[in-house]
Amino acid sequence: MVTLDQLRPGQGGRVVRVDASPAMAQRLAEMGVLEGTLLKLVRAAPLGDPLEIELEGWFLSIRKADARGVHLGELVGGS
Amino acid sequence: MAPTAAPAARPLRVAVLGNPNAGKSTLFNALTGLSQKVGNYPGVTVERKSGTMASDAGPLELVDLPGTYSLAAHSPDEMVAVDLLLGHVAGEARPDALLAVVDASNLERNLYLVSQLVETGLPIVVALNMIDVARARGVAIDVAKLSERLGAPIVATRADKRTGLDELRRALAGLARRPAAPRPTPPYREPDAIASGIAQLERDAAPAWQHALGRPLHRVELLRALVDVGGHAETRLAALGANGTNGAALAAARATAGATPPLSAVEAQGRYRWIRALVAGCVERPATPPVSWSDRIDAVLTHRVWGSLAFAGAMLLLFQSIFRWAQPAIDAIDALFSAAGSAIATRLPEGALASLLVDGVIGGVGAVVVFLPQILLLFLFLGLLEDCGYMARAAFLMDRLMARVGLSGKSFIPMLSGFACAVPAVMATRVIEDRRDRLATILVTPLMTCSARLPVYTILIAGFVPARTLLGGLVDLSALTLLGLYVLGIVTAMACALLFKKTLLRGPPPPFVLELPSYKWPSPRVIGLRLLDRAKAFLLRAGSVILAMSIVIWAAGYFPRDAAQERRFAAERAAIEARGPSEAVAAELVAFDEATAAAHLEQSALGRVGRALEPAFAPLGWDWRITVASLASFPAREVVLATLGTVFSLGSDVDEQSTDLRATLQTATRPDGSPLFTLPVALSLMVFFALCCQCGATVATIRRETGSWGWAWFTFGYMTALAYAGSCAIYHVARVWA
Numbered sequence: 001m002v003t004l005d006q007l008r009p010g011q012g013g014r015v016v017r018v019d020a021s022p023a024m025a026q027r028l029a030e031m032g033v034l035e036g037t038l039l040k041l042v043r044a045a046p047l048g049d050p051l052e053i054e055l056e057g058w059f060l061s062i063r064k065a066d067a068r069g070v071h072l073g074e075l076v077g078g079s
Numbered sequence: 080m081a082p083t084a085a086p087a088a089r090p091l092r093v094a095v096l097g098n099p100n101a102g103k104s105t106l107f108n109a110l111t112g113l114s115q116k117v118g119n120y121p122g123v124t125v126e127r128k129s130g131t132m133a134s135d136a137g138p139l140e141l142v143d144l145p146g147t148y149s150l151a152a153h154s155p156d157e158m159v160a161v162d163l164l165l166g167h168v169a170g171e172a173r174p175d176a177l178l179a180v181v182d183a184s185n186l187e188r189n190l191y192l193v194s195q196l197v198e199t200g201l202p203i204v205v206a207l208n209m210i211d212v213a214r215a216r217g218v219a220i221d222v223a224k225l226s227e228r229l230g231a232p233i234v235a236t237r238a239d240k241r242t243g244l245d246e247l248r249r250a251l252a253g254l255a256r257r258p259a260a261p262r263p264t265p266p267y268r269e270p271d272a273i274a275s276g277i278a279q280l281e282r283d284a285a286p287a288w289q290h291a292l293g294r295p296l297h298r299v300e301l302l303r304a305l306v307d308v309g310g311h312a313e314t315r316l317a318a319l320g321a322n323g324t325n326g327a328a329l330a331a332a333r334a335t336a337g338a339t340p341p342l343s344a345v346e347a348q349g350r351y352r353w354i355r356a357l358v359a360g361c362v363e364r365p366a367t368p369p370v371s372w373s374d375r376i377d378a379v380l381t382h383r384v385w386g387s388l389a390f391a392g393a394m395l396l397l398f399q400s401i402f403r404w405a406q407p408a409i410d411a412i413d414a415l416f417s418a419a420g421s422a423i424a425t426r427l428p429e430g431a432l433a434s435l436l437v438d439g440v441i442g443g444v445g446a447v448v449v450f451l452p453q454i455l456l457l458f459l460f461l462g463l464l465e466d467c468g469y470m471a472r473a474a475f476l477m478d479r480l481m482a483r484v485g486l487s488g489k490s491f492i493p494m495l496s497g498f499a500c501a502v503p504a505v506m507a508t509r510v511i512e513d514r515r516d517r518l519a520t521i522l523v524t525p526l527m528t529c530s531a532r533l534p535v536y537t538i539l540i541a542g543f544v545p546a547r548t549l550l551g552g553l554v555d556l557s558a559l560t561l562l563g564l565y566v567l568g569i570v571t572a573m574a575c576a577l578l579f580k581k582t583l584l585r586g587p588p589p590p591f592v593l594e595l596p597s598y599k600w601p602s603p604r605v606i607g608l609r610l611l612d613r614a615k616a617f618l619l620r621a622g623s624v625i626l627a628m629s630i631v632i633w634a635a636g637y638f639p640r641d642a643a644q645e646r647r648f649a650a651e652r653a654a655i656e657a658r659g660p661s662e663a664v665a666a667e668l669v670a671f672d673e674a675t676a677a678a679h680l681e682q683s684a685l686g687r688v689g690r691a692l693e694p695a696f697a698p699l700g701w702d703w704r705i706t707v708a709s710l711a712s713f714p715a716r717e718v719v720l721a722t723l724g725t726v727f728s729l730g731s732d733v734d735e736q737s738t739d740l741r742a743t744l745q746t747a748t749r750p751d752g753s754p755l756f757t758l759p760v761a762l763s764l765m766v767f768f769a770l771c772c773q774c775g776a777t778v779a780t781i782r783r784e785t786g787s788w789g790w791a792w793f794t795f796g797y798m799t800a801l802a803y804a805g806s807c808a809i810y811h812v813a814r815v816w817a
Contacts (some may be wrong), residue, residue, distance in 0.1 A: 022308035022341065023153050024590040029347035030149040031592060032188050035340070046383045047479035050488075052595060057216065057368055058185050059377075059595040061475050063482070066591065 004039060004062075004070035005051065012040035012054075013072030020069045032056060033070065040077065090131065090138045091255045092172060094163060096196065097180030098189050099146035100468075100596035102208045105605045106180050106238035107143045110247070113608075117616060119786040121169060125159045126509070136252035142174065145512075148188075150195045150299070151307045151343070153589075156514045158311040164199045165297045176202040176254050178247075183213035183220060183235070184597070186362060187354050193229075194267055194350045198299055202258045204250045205233040206243070212597060217365035225361040231261035239602040265356050270349040276305045276336030284316075284328035291319040305332055306342045309587070373468075373597035380472055390476050393469070394495060400456045405499075408452035416445030434637055435630070443629030446715050447622040450502050450776055451614060453530075457496055457503040458613045459606065464492075466601030470510060471593055478591070484573045485580035487513070487591055490520040494572065497527030501777045505784055506613060513589035519579045521784060522794050525777050526572040528565045528769065531717045535768050536564055538720065542741040543761035564769050571770060571801065616783065624779035628714040635685040636711060648675050676725050685711060699767065699806040700760040700814075702749060709767065716773035759813035763806040771802035 002013060015037045018025055032055060033039065042052040042059065050063040097103035108115075111130025118127045128143040144160050152158040159168065166173025177196055181189040196203055207222060226233035232250040236243035269277075280301050289296050303312035317326055336342055379385050420437040427433040464470045470492070478488030489511045496504035504524045511517040540557045547556040652671055658664050680686050689707030696706045704726045712719035720740065727743045747755040772778065772795045782791035 018344070021587060021590070022343065023310075023587060024592070025341055026151055026307065026343035026347075027148070027590040027592045029344045030151065030191060031594075032191075032347075032351065034344060034348055034351065043381060045381065045475050045479060046387045047476075049479045049482075050475060050591065050593070052381065052475065056185075056187065058188070058597075061471075061478075061591075061593040061595055063478070063591050 001071045001073065002075060003068050004041065004053070004072060005064045005067035007041035007072075007075075009041055009043050010077055011075060012038055012077050013075045014038050015070060016073045017071040018069060019071070020066060024066055024069075028062075028070075031060060038076070039070070039072065089172070090140045091136070091176065092140045092142060092174045093176045093178050093251060094174040095141055095143045095178045095180065096160065096192065097146060097208075098148050098182060098185075098192060100471075100594055101146070101180045101182040101189060102238045103146055103180040104143070104609075105602060106206055106208060106236065107141060108605050108608045109238050109241050109244055111141055113611075115608075115612065117612060120159050121786075123156045123159055123514075123786065125156050132248065132251075134248045134252035134255070136255040139251055139255065141178070147192065149192060150303065152303060152311040153307065153309065154311060154514050156512075158315075161299065161303060161312070164196075164201065165299065167294075174201060175258065176204065176251070178251065179203055179205045180208050181205055183207045183210045184216055184218065186213070186218075186220065186358060187351065190354045190357070191347075191350055194353060195299075197261055197263065197267060198302070199297075200260050202254045203231045203261050204247070204254055205229065205231060206238075206247055207233050207235045208238055210235045210243075211237055211240075212599070216368055216371060219363040221361045225358065228264055228357050228361065229261055230263045239600070239605075263353075263357065265353070267350070267353045270345050272336040272345050273302065273305065273342060273349070276332045276342070277301050279332040279335050280305060280328065283331070288316055288319055302346075304329060305336065306346050308333075308341070308343070371597065373599075376598050377472070377595070380469070381475060386472075386476060390473060393464070393473075397457070397460050397492075397495070400460055405452040405456050409449055412445065412449050412452070416441055416448070431637065431640075435633065438637075439630040439633035440626070442633070443626040444622075446629055447618065447625045447776070450500065450617065453500045454503040454506070454613060454617055455610055457499065457507065458610050461492065461496075461507055462606035462609050463601050465510065466599070466606060468596045468598045471595050474593055475595060478593075484577040485588070486516055486519060486576055487511070487589070488593075490516060490576075493520055494524055494527060497524040497529060497572075500529050500531070501525040501527070501774060502617065502780045503613075505777065505780045506617070508784065515580070515584040515586055516589060518785065518790065519576050519584050521781055521790070522579055522797075523572040523576045525772050525774065525781075525794060525798060526568050526575065526770065528568040529774075531715070531774070532564075532768055534717060535719055536561055536765055538741055538744075539761045539765050542744050543756055543758050545758070560765075564765060567766065567769050567805075571805075575797075575801075617780070622779075624782070625714065625775045628775040628779075632685070632711055632714050635688070636680060636683050638684060639682075640679065641682070648678075673725075677727070680707065680722075680725050698810070699763045699803070700757075700810040701763070702755060704747075705755075705760070705764060709764075709771075709773075713773050714775035716768060716771075719768070719773075759810045762813050763810035766809045767802045767806040769802075770798060770805045772798035 001016065004013075007013065015033060015035055017035070018028055018033060020028065037055055040054040042054050044051050044064075045061075048064075050061045051067055052059055052061050053067075095103060095107050107128070107130070110132045114132075115128060115130040119125070120127050125145055130141050130143075131138045132141055142163070144163065145156075147157065147160055150161050150164075152161055162168045163171060164174065164177070177199070179193050179196055181193065193203070193205065205226075207220065210220070213220060220235075222233055222235050232254065234243050234247045234250050236247055277298065285296050285301065300312055303310060304316050307313060313329060316329070333342065336345075380389055420441045423441065424433055424437050427436065461470070464473065473492055474488030476488065477491035481488050481490050490508075493504050493507040493511070496507050501524050504527070505521050508517050508520045508524070511520060540560050544557045544560050548554065549556060549559065652668070652675075655664060655667050655671060686703075686707055689703045689710060692706050692710070693701075693703040696709075701709070704723075707726055708719050708722040711722040723744065724740055727740075727747060744756050745754075749755050778791045778795050781794055782788050785791065
C-alpha cells in the first residue's frame with residue numbers, strides 16, 4: 001500500500017489507516033486525518049522535510065517519518 | 080417581583096477558547112482593550128491573561144486560554160484548559176460561560192473543540208470569526224440556522240475590523256442573564272465504545288479516585304483519562320495511588336472499549352460525524368474552490384529557491400533591526416541615564432547616597448530600560464511575521480535543521496533572536512507549544528552570542544590576538560577569533576539542547592503537526608497591544624529583579640569604607656587642589672581619583688571576594704582583578720569594561736574604542752612582573768564571556784517565562800559551570816600551543 005510520504009506533489013489519496021504513536025495518532029485524528037479523509041501532498045520543504053499536506057481546503061505540515069505511517073488507498077490526481 | 084439581587088461581589092467570568100490561528104487573541108484584545116492583566120498559572124509555563132469587558136449586564140471578566148485544537152492533554156500545560164473549565168485551578172473560580180472562537184473558513188475542524196466544550200455543560204457563545212476569508216473562498220454559512228442547530232448563540236465577527244463586536248457583547252450579556260447550556264440538534268452521541276469504557280471507570284475506579292482527590296470527578300476528566308493514552312489525566316489519576324489498582328482499572332476500561340481503531344480515532348470519528356450532521360444544509364461550498372492569493376503567495380514563500388531566499392532575507396532584516404536599528408535608541412537611552420547620573424552627582428555631596436543613586440539606582444534602571452528598543456523592535460517584527468502567517472512557514476522551512484538536535488522548526492526564530500539579545504529571544508519562545516521543547520530552547524538561547532558580548536570581544540581581540548593574516552592575507556586572525564567565538568556559542572547551544580532533550584527534558588517527541596494558516600494582513604492594533612504587553616511585562620517583572628541585583632552589586636563594590644582612610648584621601652585631594660588651578664593639577668586630580676577608586680574597589684566586599692576567590696580562578700589564568708571584573712559583570716556583562724577600567728585605575732569611563740584601556744591591559748603585570756594578559760588569558764576570558772550567563776535581565780526573564788526560579792538558576796548554574804570548564808580548557812590548551 002502507498003504511504004503519504006511516497007506521493008508526488010499534487011497527488012492525493014484517501015486515508016486507510018494511520019500508524020503512529022498514541023499522541024501523534026490522536027493529534028492527526030483531531031485535525032481530521034481519519035479513515036476516508038482525502039489528503040493531497042502539496043510540496044516538501046526546501047530541505048526535503050517536512051511535507052505540506054492539503055486536506056479539506058486547509059494546509060498542515062508533518063514530518064516524513066510520520067507520513068510513512070499514513071497509509072493511503074485510491075490515489076487521485078498528479079501526473 | 081424584582082429579580083433576586085445577585086451578589087455583586089464578582090463579575091461574571093467568561094473563558095475564551097479556540098483553535099490556534101482562529102483569531103482568538105485579536106478578538107480578546109478587541110473586546111478587552113487595555114484592561115488586560117497578565118500572570119502565570121501555578122506550576123506550569125502557561126500565561127494567564129484576563130481582561131474586563133463592559134456589557135449591558137455589567138462588566139464581564141474574560142480569561143484568555145492558550146489556543147488549542149482539542150481538550151486532549153498530554154502535558155500539564157495542556158491540562159490547564161480542562162482544569163480551568165472544570166474549576167480545578169487553585170484560586171480560580173469556575174467560568175460561568177465560554178466564548179468559543181471559531182475560524183469560519185475552516186468550520187468543521189474548529190467545531191471539533193466546540194463539541195468537547197459542549198460536554199462541560201457550560202453556556203457557550205460562538206464567535207464565527209474570519210467570516211470574510213470564508214466568503215472569499217466561496218463558502219456561505221447560514222449563521223441563524225447553525226445557531227439554532229447548535230442551541231447556542233453564534234455571532235459572525237471580523238476581529239481585525241472590529242465588526243460584530245457589539246452583537247457579541249449583547250450575546251454574552253444575554254447569556255449572563257439567562258445561563259443555559261447548549262442543547263444541539265442532533266445531540267452529540269458518544270460512540271458506544273467510549274460510553275462503555277467511561278461507565279466501567281465510573282463503576283470501578285471513580286469512587287477511589289474521588290476519595291483520594293477529595294472532590295467529585297467530572298465526566299470530561301474520565302473521558303480524557305480513558306482516551307488520551309499516556310496523557311496527563313491518566314498520569315494524574317495514576318499518581319493518586321488509590322488502591323493500587325488505577326493502572327489496571329484504566330487498562331480494563333480500555334480493553335472493554337476495544338483497541339482497534341484506537342479510542343482517540345473513535346472519539347474523533349464520532350465528533351466529526353456529529354459535526355457533519357450539524358452543519359449539513361447550513362454551509363454551502365463551491366464545487367471547485369477558487370485558488371486564493373494566499374495559496375499563490377505560499378507557492379513562492381515555500382519554494383525551494385525563492386522560499387529559501389525570502390527566508391534568508393527576512394532573517395537578515397530581523398537581525399539588522401535588532402542589531403543595528405536599535406542602536407541609536409540604545410545610545411540615546413545610555414546618554415540620557417549618564418546625563419541624569421551626572422546631574423545628580425554634581426548636585427549631591429559625594430558619598431554613599433550619591434553613589435547609590437548614580438551607580439546603583441540610575442545605573443540599574445538604565446540597565447533595564449536599555450533593553451527596550453531591542454525588545455520592541457524584535458516583537459514588532461515577530462508580531463508582523465506571526466500575524467501574517469509567516470511564522471508557521473519559517474518553522475516549516477527550518478524544521479529539518481532543528482530536528483537534528485531534538486527540537487522543532489519553531490525553536491529557530493527564538494534562537495536566532497538570541498544573537499541580538501537573549502531577553503526578547505526567551506520571550507519569543509512562547510510560540511513553542513511543547514513544554515519540553517520550549518524549556519530546552521529557553522535554556523540554550525543565552526548561549527547564542529548576544530550583542531552585549533561584542534564590546535568585550537572587540538577590546539580583547541584588538542589587544543591580545545596577534546595581528547596576523549592567514550590564507551595569503553585573505554583572513555585576519557582576529558576576524559577568525561571572532562567567528563570562532565560565535566561558532567562556539569552556536570555549537571555549545573546545539574550540543575546542550577541535544578543533551579537536555581536526552582536527559583533532563585527527556586520524553587516522547589511532541590507530535591509535529593503544524594497548521595499552515597492562510598496569509599492575512601496583520602492588524603496594527605493587535606501588534607501594538609502585544610508590544611505594550613511585552614514592554615510592560617519586561618519592565619515590571621524583570622525590571623524589579625534587575626534593579627535589585629544592580630543595587631546589590633553596587634553595594635558590594637562600595638562597602639565597606641574606612642572612615643580614617645576617607646579623611647586621609649580627602650586631605651590629600653585638598654592638598655593637590657590647593658596648588659591652584661592648572662592643567663597639571665587637573666591631570667593629577669584625575670589620576671588621584673582613579674587611584675582612590677581602585678583602592679576603594681580593592682577593599683570593598685566585592686574586591687575581598689575577588690581576592691578570596693583568586694585561587695579558584697587561578698586555573699583560568701586570572702588574577703584577582705580579572706576575577707572582580709567578571710564577578711561585577713554578573714548582572715550585566717557589558718559592565719566588565721567599566722570595572723576593568725576602575726580596577727586598573729583608569730576610571731570607569733572606558734568603552735571598547737578606548738585605546739587607554741587596551742594599552743593598560745597590555746602592560747598590566749602580575750606581582751612577579753610577568754605580563755598579566757597573555758593570549759591564553761585573553762582567550763580564557765573571552766570563552767568565559769561566551770559561555771557564561773552574565774545577565775541579570777536574562778535570568779529574570781527566564782524566571783518570568785517559566786514561572787519558576789528553579790529554571791532560572793539552573794540556566795545560570797549550568798552556564799557558569801560550562802564557562803569555568805571551557806575557560807580552563809582553552810587556557811591550558813593555548814598555553815601549551817602558544
